[in-house]
Amino acid sequence: xILCDIGNSTFHFLIEGKEQKYFLHENLPELKKRIYxxxxxxxxxxxxxxxxxxxxxxxxxxxxxTTYVGMGIDRKVACVGCENGVIVDAGSxxxxxxxxxxxxxxxxxxxxxKNFREIYPQISPKLDFDFSIKLNLDKIPQNTKDAISYSxxxxxxxxxxxxxxxxxxxxxxxxxxxxxxxxxxSSFKKDIIFENMKGIINANSCIA
Amino acid sequence: xILCDIGNSTFHFLIEGKEQKYFLHENLPELKKRIYxxxxxxxxxxxxxxxxxxxxxxxxxxxxxTTYVGMGIDRKVACVGCENGVIVDAGSxxxxxxxxxxxxxxxxxxxxxKNFREIYPQISPKLDFDFSIKLNLDKIPQNTKDAISYSxxxxxxxxxxxxxxxxxxxxxxxxxxxxxxxxxxSSFKKDIIFENMKGIINANSCIA
Numbered sequence: 001x002i003l004c005d006i007g008n009s010t011f012h013f014l015i016e017g018k019e020q021k022y023f024l025h026e027n028l029p030e031l032k033k034r035i036y037x038x039x040x041x042x043x044x045x046x047x048x049x050x051x052x053x054x055x056x057x058x059x060x061x062x063x064x065x066t067t068y069v070g071m072g073i074d075r076k077v078a079c080v081g082c083e084n085g086v087i088v089d090a091g092s093x094x095x096x097x098x099x100x101x102x103x104x105x106x107x108x109x110x111x112x113x114k115n116f117r118e119i120y121p122q123i124s125p126k127l128d129f130d131f132s133i134k135l136n137l138d139k140i141p142q143n144t145k146d147a148i149s150y151s152x153x154x155x156x157x158x159x160x161x162x163x164x165x166x167x168x169x170x171x172x173x174x175x176x177x178x179x180x181x182x183x184x185x186s187s188f189k190k191d192i193i194f195e196n197m198k199g200i201i202n203a204n205s206c207i208a
Numbered sequence: 209x210i211l212c213d214i215g216n217s218t219f220h221f222l223i224e225g226k227e228q229k230y231f232l233h234e235n236l237p238e239l240k241k242r243i244y245x246x247x248x249x250x251x252x253x254x255x256x257x258x259x260x261x262x263x264x265x266x267x268x269x270x271x272x273x274t275t276y277v278g279m280g281i282d283r284k285v286a287c288v289g290c291e292n293g294v295i296v297d298a299g300s301x302x303x304x305x306x307x308x309x310x311x312x313x314x315x316x317x318x319x320x321x322k323n324f325r326e327i328y329p330q331i332s333p334k335l336d337f338d339f340s341i342k343l344n345l346d347k348i349p350q351n352t353k354d355a356i357s358y359s360x361x362x363x364x365x366x367x368x369x370x371x372x373x374x375x376x377x378x379x380x381x382x383x384x385x386x387x388x389x390x391x392x393x394s395s396f397k398k399d400i401i402f403e404n405m406k407g408i409i410n411a412n413s414c415i416a
Contacts, residue, residue, distance in 0.1 A: 008332050040334075069351040072334075093331050098348055106348030108355040109335065110363060111327045119319045119327050123301050124216050126248075126280075127317065140306055140314030140371070143277040147316040155318060155363035158370060162362070163348070 002031055003197050004055075005074060006039035006048065008092075014194045036201055038193075040072045058197055061204045066104035077196045078172060079104055085168035087192075088160060090175035096160055098167070110159065113175050116152045133178065157182050210239055211405050212263075213282060214247035214256065216300075222402045244409055246401075248280045266405055269412045274312035285404045286380060287312055293376035295400075296368060298383035304368055306375070318367065321383050324360045341386065365390050 003014040011022045015031070022028060024044050028051055035055040039045040048055055064076045075095050079087050082099040089095045092115055097107035111119070113131060121128035129145040131152060141147040156179065160169070169186035171179055172193070180188040189195070201208050211222040219230040223239070230236060232252050236259055243263040247253040256263055272284045283303050287295050290307040297303045300323055305315035319327070321339060329336035337353040339360060349355040364387065368377070377394035379387055380401070388396040397403070409416050 067350055070334075093328075093335065106350050106355075108349050108359045108362070109328075109352070110359045111324075111331060115327055115331050116319075118330075119323050120301075120317075122326075123319060123323050126278075127301065141316050142275055142314050144317070147314075151316045151318045151367065154316070154367035154370070158366035159359065159362040162366060 001198075001201070002033050002035045003194050004035055004037040004048065005077075005193050005197070006037060006041050006044045007074065008041055011044065011048065014191075036197060036207075038073045038077055038197065040074055056207055058200050061207060062200055064104065065102070066106075068104060068106050071104070071107075074193060075107070076104075077200070078192050080196050081199055082170070085170055086160070086164045088169065088171045088173075088176065088179065089192075090171060090173040090179050094156060094173075094175070094179075096163060098163060108159065108163075110156050113152060113156070113178075116155070117148070120148055137182075153182070209406075209409070210241050210243045211402050212243055212245040212256065213285075213401050213405070214245060214249050214252045215282065216249055219252065219256065222399075244405060244415070246281045246285055246405065248282055264415055266408050269415060270408055272312065273310070274314075276312060276314050279312070279315075282401060283315070284312075285408070286400050288404050289407055290378070293378055294368070294372045296377065296379045296381075296384065296387065297400075298379060298381040298387050302364060302381075302383070302387075304371060306371060316367065316371075318364050321360060321364070321386075324363070325356070328356055345390075361390070 005012040009024060011028065013020045035052050036058055037048060037055055038058050059073050062076065062080060064080055075097060078089050079097050079099055083102050085099055087097045090112060092112045094110040094112055095107060098105040117131045127148060129148050132145060132149045135146060135149045137150065137153060141150045169183050171186055171188045172190065177188045180186045213220040217232060219236065221228040239260065243260050244266055245256060245263055246266050267281050270284065270288060272288055283305060286297050287305050287307055291310050293307055295305045298320060300320045302318040302320055303315060306313040325339045335356060337356050340353060340357045343354060343357045345358065345361060349358045377391050379394055379396045380398065385396045388394045
């Protein structure tokens, strides 16, 4: 079984337990096994299907209860199966979603760390500093570089802290491990999307 | 007396109690009275001084105690004279500064609301939504537009709330009045920079 998570900028494959990323314009590999995919990108979906007409879109096989309008399928897949908790997917954007009794209660979208940092030089060239990952958040910043890194981290951490309250916190995505280090009782689940895609396939015997 | 606060993009004058803004490339008005100014922009300072050679830079007349490195003169002027409190100047950036016993203890720099909003479409065209100023922050967002506005507001409000704790909060700047509405015991001081510039002039009889 081959899995593919199609995002805004990449095809993200899981092939025999190994992850492979291809940019949208790149040629896709020759694959013999059945492909199961999810996609937030129609054009890329069309490209995948033209090369692999038997690939199965898992979206139609997913049960997901929410009143939220406009939730991407990747966000839904990251949340599915979680009974109670907060799921944080920290990539180019940081999506934060709340699950209660297996039902999605809503969520919010912060900018990812890299994109957050890139706002500053757009405001003023004097604010063009690298993000420093080693920063004591208990100290009030004493220079511009620390002031920016402190602000980025506080702006991301505090809204998550507030919404999580006593709920379980799960992190995934490229900055997930780093951010989870600020939340003592949180878990980092690197492959939550692929794991949950497998769960959807197993729950639907007709496509398994 | 004429006051001028020179920023990154404008000359901001106070002439006979009336504010006037000029972009950096615009011709400056004919002014007969003595001009007192502060500036974060060397090129614009040179332009002002070439037209008004007797204009007085207030920076040299200001006493301001801080260990913070790289603090703009406008930020210092907004803070000067505050014994205990947090000063928030909400413009293209939002500077947050902490004063204790008349000494500056440090601060941080969040993106301004407008610049914050503009990150989102840079992440994905699906995140291109106007900021909604009327939003119930006690409700978990149920759609992308609310999710973005909620995130922007929480990312700005919570770090200010955390640092302010039991201190007095003062807001100034273009979004100062709006942001102060989220802090019941805060004050909005529209003209804090000009007021404090007058204070510096009055405290220095040699230039008054």
